[in-house]
Amino acid sequence: MKLTLRVWRQKNTDAPGAMSTYEVDGISQDMSFLEMLDTLNEELILAGDDPVAFDHDCREGICGACSLVINGDAHGPERTTTCQLHMRSFDDGDTIDIEPWRASAFPVVKDLVVDRSAFDRIIQAGGYISAPTGTAPDAHATPVPKPDADFAFEHAECIGCGACVAACPNGSAMLFTSAKVNHLNVLPQGAPERETRVLDMVEQMDSEGFGGCTLTGECATACPKGIPLPSISAMNKEWLRATRKARR
Amino acid sequence: MTRTLWDSTVGKKVIMAVSGLVMLLYLVVHMIGNLKIFFGSDEFNGYAHWLRVMGEPFLHHEWALWIVRVVLVAAVVLHAVSAYQLSRRDLRARPITYVHKRPRASYATRTMRYGGIILGLFIVWHILDLTTGTVHSGGFQHGHPYQNVVDTFSTWYGNVIYIVAMLALGLHVQHGFWSVAQTLGAGRASRDRALKTLANVLALVLTVGFISVPVAVMTGVVS
Structure with missing residues (x-):
């Protein structure tokens, strides 16, 4: 296949960028798709040019490192991560536009690499449980109803790639935050911090400069792990419950 | 709690949702009231007069009407200020747009902001036209709403402004009502279809109900 690539190049956060x-x-x-970019970079290096910087790690679709907006879609045309997108999804002679995640909370570091540490700070604000250290408890020590376990698992699938923010016209992180809140809030292990978790994580999300939710549904469409849109409603319910209890 | 609501993006959406629901409830009542125009000027004018004596003798003359007006103004102001502040924030959160553009979300969803502005301007015109009579075409007569309505819809611009605004209203309610459910935490995958259907029905009934009046005047059914 022969392809024309239009790639966002930007030296650093402060430098202006262009396609x-x-x-x-x-x-x-x-x-x-990443192997295709590797091919491009090998040619660039041989020609003495600066290779295109892009994030990648496991290349198995489970780490959440890869992050490209391909032809206007986060992670490209298939519902998977960029590393699991294959070139058979494109035709010979295609022109492909490759851009970084766009959000003021995700500043561009270089070319297609963005700084997603805002997500880490949201997790630090409440995406954990208080557990005693020591030997691991027996798996059946704390019973979890099957529907709750399924609900938690569905949300635990979030790999924190940030496609939801990239796809959202408001650069909102509601789907990410809701996945993390719902995952822990439904489980007995997450119960002690149930109220503070949702209040603190939403507050951190707001202070990072992410936009608000207008329920366009773009996030859930882009999510490679299929976190559903009603997750946001479930988090809103938790937030309202915590606000009523006014526990901080 | 009030501060938490106002300072958070989630809380501000809750304020928008509740104020939106208040306005939506009013619109349903308003639309049903409008339909009385099909039963003649006596019934329509009588209903309009009752709105002023509603609640008597417990409430003084027009008190109930003024309570409704104050609640509605509060709802409009809260809704608009929240929308403005959230929109400012949303635009700041995505300062650079994608080079490769594609249409995002449904038409109703994309036009919420413009639609809201259209509706805000319409409300101002609507009150100046049919409540105060300031910009009314022809002689505005207090206490004769039937004649005033017929006058307004006998002008081409009255019909155009009204019908455009009611189409904007339908789109706004279609996305708005479903969003209210999501914002207030009532959204579930299992009831998503029911909520969307209800939003569509509400939007359609309100739009058709309101537009039926100018259409009736234009076709001579009401004169």
């Missing part, structure tokens, strides 16, 4: 056009040839349909 640069590259031609790549000899791309196999079985390559992943």
Whole structure:
């Protein structure tokens, strides 16, 4: 396959950026999208140019490191992570636009790499449980009803990639925060911090400069792990409950 | 608790949701009241007069009407200020747009902000036209709403402004009502279809109900 790539190039956070056009040839349909970018970078390095910086780690769709907006879609046209997107989703001769996540809370570090530490600070604000140290408790020591376990598991699937923020026209982190809040709030292990967790995490989310939710549903459509849109409503319910109890 | 509500994006949406519900409830009542125009000027004018004596003798003349007006103004102000502040924040959160553009979300969802502004301007015109009579075409007669309504919808611009605003209202309610459920924590995957259907029905009934009046005047059914 021969492709034309239009890639966002930006030296650092403060430098202005622009789209640069590259031609790549000899791309196999079985390559992943990141392997296609590796091919481009090898050519750039051989030509003495600066390779395109992009985030990647496990390349198995489970770590949440990769993060590209491909032709206007976070993680590209398939409902998966960029590393699990394959070139068979494109046609020979296509022009592909590649941009970084866009949100003021995710500043561009270089080219396609953005700083997602705002998510870490949201987790630090309440995305944990207080557990005694020592040997691991027996798995059946704390019974969890099956529907609650399923609900928690569905939300625990969030890998924190930030596609929800990238897809949202308001740059809102509501889907990410709701996945983390719902995951722990439904479980008995998360019960002691149930109120403070949702209040603190939402407060941190707001202070990071993410936008508000207007329920466009773009986040849930982009999410590679299928975190559903009603998660946001479930978090709103938790937030209202905690606000009524006024426990901080 | 009030501070938590006002300072948080989630809380401000709750304020928007509750004020929106208040306005929506009023609109349903208003629309049903409007339909009395199809039963002649006596019934319509009589209903309009009753709105002023409603609550008597417990409440003084027009007190109930003024209570409704104060609640509505409070709802409009809270709704608009919250929307303005949240929109400012949303635009700041996404300062750079994508080079590769594609339409995002449904038409109703994308037009919430513009639609809200259209509705705000419409409310001002609507009150100046049919409550105070300041910009009313022809002689505005206090106590004769039937004739005033017929006068307004006998002008081309009266019909255009009203019908455009009611279409904007339908779109606003379609996304707004469903959003209220989500914001107040009533959204579930299992009842999503029911909520969307209810939002569509509400939007359609309100739009058709309101637009039926200018259409009736234009076609001579009401004159």
